[in-house]
Amino acid sequence: MLESYPKIEVEDPFGVPPDTLGLSADEMRRLGYRVVDLVVDRAMRRNQEHAILEASPAELLARLGGPLPEEPGDPDAALELMAEVALSHQQHGDHPRYFARVPGPASFAAILGEWMGTGFNTIAASWGGGSGPAAVEMTVCRWIAELLGMPPETEGVLVSGGSLGNLTAFAVARSENGPGVAYLTDQTHSSLPRDLRALGWAEEDIRILPAGAGLRMDLADLRAAIAADKAAGRRPALVIATAGSTNTGAVDPLEGIADLCRDEGLWFHVDGAYGGPAALVPEGRAALAGMERADSVVLDPHKWLFQPYDVGVCLVTRPAALERAFAMHPEYLKDVQATTGAVNFGNRSLELTRRSRALKLWMSLRTYGAKRFREAVRAGIRTAELAERLLRADPATWEVVTPAQIGIVCFAFRGAKPGEHAAAAKAVSDSGFACVTSTSLQGQSALRLCTINPLTTEADIAETLRRLAAARPG
Structure with a gap:
């Protein structure tokens, strides 16, 4: 049971704020209700x-x-x-x-969660600095992994969207699997090659293959490209598959790519920023079969999970791989290092100061189911x-x-x-x-x-x- 703490007694807590950037309680309420009216009126029309x-x-x-x-x-x-x-x-x-x-x-319940996080000036960087928001983010990452059919050991972190979600996953892939050639297609979202370049991938190590039938990655072409690079003394490292392309909704052959990555020892990444949530329903789960075998998956809840901008999620199926890639332990943060079973989300991506993007997801899933x-x-x-x-x-x-x-x-x-x-x-x-x-x-x-x-x-x-x-x- 959570320990109950006594309230701190203060004199006249709802009087005129002591700082010059405050408003009276009545004015805060009046303006807050006005904002709600503006938002709801707009939603109705x-x-x-x-x-x-x-x-x-x-x-x-x-x-x-x-x-x-x-x-x-x-x-x-x-x-x-x-x-x-x-x-x-x-x-x-x-x-x-x-x-x-x-x-x-x-969805409106998600908007309520966003408002609450902002109103409470919420930070979600460390367990010591925000154990409640961290617990919400741990819960939300677990729920999303479950919705997608990902394995139970999956861990995650919330970021701004697909661009930074994929960049986060690529940094983890490089940390875990080392440098080497990355394979993708000309239907892969345009932000992903940019992510690779930003992380230091040389242009010759970004192998963009022409999409095959149905604008999907062609397995035979992928195998041939990997074999040719190995023969040339280059090191294949990462395959980037798309689960729902932005152009057409096409899904690469995930099962076949998963088999190939397993056989070749490559990191298997799935960009499901758009299409990943299709796995919530049987017809979508069938189209995305093999996504659950990925080493990392990215999706954007501000798209098909009905959240206000912005929120992306990077899921990694190798336990502690996110922390191995990003954790830091400076002296000035020693008092907020995580206790057993806790997570410092500032150690799971490049963001240290970070708001809680999980509250809106948590609120909407609790509200709608x-x-x-x-x-x-x-x-x-x-x-x-x-x-x-x-x-x-x-x-x-x-x-x-x-x-x-x-x-x-x-x-x-x-x-x-x-x-x-x-x-x-x-x-x-x-x-x-x-x-x-x-x-x-x-x-x-x-x-x-x-x-x-x-x-x-x-x-x-x-x-x-x-x-x-x-x-x-x-």
Whole structure:
């Protein structure tokens, strides 16, 4: 049982704050309730706002900038300006018709957790400095590993997103397995080669293979590349597989890659920043079979686990490998070193000063339960399949370029001319009704929908396709 401590008695704790940057208790409550009203009001009408809105630097800086404020101002006016100008001019990833890149449909319980962490000025660097937040992060990492079907010895750390999650995993791979050639494909997210370069990988040790059938890693090509490097006296070290590519949702052959890495003694990393949460449901778990055999896995809960920005998670299946790569023990931190069974999360990544990103995940999982998360993930998969059916039902207008794969479908105008996809996507996005982007798949121009928001309806998909067709030039 947790020990109960007596409250500290202070005189008039809710009076005027002693510091010049404080507010009275009544004013804090009034402004806090105002923030809640602004957020909830916006959530109730988000399907009526622009899916994305942009303005020129000159316009925004004229309204939000100006001289440095020297005297106190009106906080109500500042909140209104923030809501109406600063926060309206952005991509709204939680909009039901935001289909570009990867949406971030944040759940309200997660927002509450984020607010609590900020309001309590929470730090999650060491057990001694934040044992409660550390316990929450330990719990959340275990829950996520369980949701993905990862082995029980899996350990993790929360970071800002996939870019730093993958960088963290690559640093652990290098610490555990040494330097050498890293293998990936031209469909791997563009931030991953940058991560490798930032960690000191030489350009000749970053082997980018052309994707094979279905825009997936080709096992025969991978085997051949490894054999050729070994014959040339180079040392293969790391294979980077994708579980749900950003372009198409394609999943590399994870089981075959896992077998090859085991046989060759290579570190097996899976970038599941987008698609990893598909493993919550049986159809997704089947598509991602083999991910549980990885040495490291990354996913972004601010995508398909419905968290507000930002949060990524790096999971490693080798116990204590994170600490072996990152732990430090300076004299000034000796009083906050972890006790038995505890974790200093500042020793699991490059971040030492770090807020608690786990609170929002913990709050939303406690509030909704894994069952409702599974239902929401399944809805995203089925919405993409619905979009594919609507596209195939109109073959005179559309052709499916890549079928629906864990929440993404790519398609094209029948007989498209250069520039038509980008122009139609821009017209629909500029209208504010929906946000859609074009992409290129091995040289072929296409349009793309990512449909992971559980609020997206069949009518949203149908009307977006109708507007895209109407916006086709000529």
